[in-house]
Amino acid sequence: KVAFSASLLNETDKYTGPFAILTTLVFKRVVTNIGDAYNPQTGVFTAPLRGAYHFQWCISSYKDETTAAVLVKNDQQVFSAWEYRGFFTTMNDDMGISSASNGASLLLEEGDAVSLRLFPLCVIFDYGLHISSFSGHLLFPIHTS
Template identity: 35%
Template sequence: MNINAESEKLKNMEERMQKLEETLTKVLSENAALKSTVRDSQNKIESLQKENDFIKNNKSLLFIAKKVAFSAGLLSSGLGHTGPIGTAKTLVYSKVFSNVGSAYDSNTGVFKAPMKGVYYFRFYAHCHIGTKMAVSLLKNGQTQCTVFSWKPVTNGNASNGIVLKLESGDEMSTQLWANTWVYDDANSYTSFSGFLIFPS
């Protein structure tokens, strides 16, 4: 037996085993990194799927959310004044310029919020010389802001606007004060408008 030859063979086998161990360690490390990459990819796919499902399930809501707006003048035709009477009166704006989302009711003068969100409202009122005019914007029957004119020396307009956070079903309207009046004609001096800024 050639001891030197056998020793050389043994040495070569040890070197090959060491290289195999190094290769195996490298493969295991790459496998762990690959598993981590796959896991991250799966998480991203699940997140995108959830987002996609949300959009699909709420497509109608997202569509409606961009389309709530109205604008109306007090008189649909002719000219004249509303009031004065001894009690406060909800103004009914019958000349509808736009009613996207159908949230404004031209029979009652009330806008009913179709969804929770932040809304903007603006109203105008016109008065003549020597008359009293006062109109308030109401949210669920509670005054939010008002325009007022006490016997002006010339005809004039007054306006006010406000941004409000509404819940679904909240009602907005304008109210003429008792013993005051507003004027309107084909020029729609007295008007009421509002729109959804963004849902919340």
């Protein structure tokens, strides 16, 4: 049995980023970590067994900030989510919070690593309602014969 759900921050109202390079996001507020496959110190999920897994994530931005993150399997980019705001807002426009989300089902081998990485020059926003999150779970094991 393998499942985890985590939000970005333990504390309130904070940006993460921007960074100059693609950076692994560390989701620190873990609410579920059955099987202990998600590491809240590194932000990396490590598959404990071969199987089909499903991951989903929601990333948030505030006002005119752009957020973008990519799901990575063993350093290979799989799917991304983007919320591009800067071009469409004005100095007087208080747009509030916006978000983007995505999901993927992956065949993982034992030991495969999955993480969510923030694109360069982007930020991610989270606060007390925990609106930026990362979750995953084992759909079913696949045994080799």
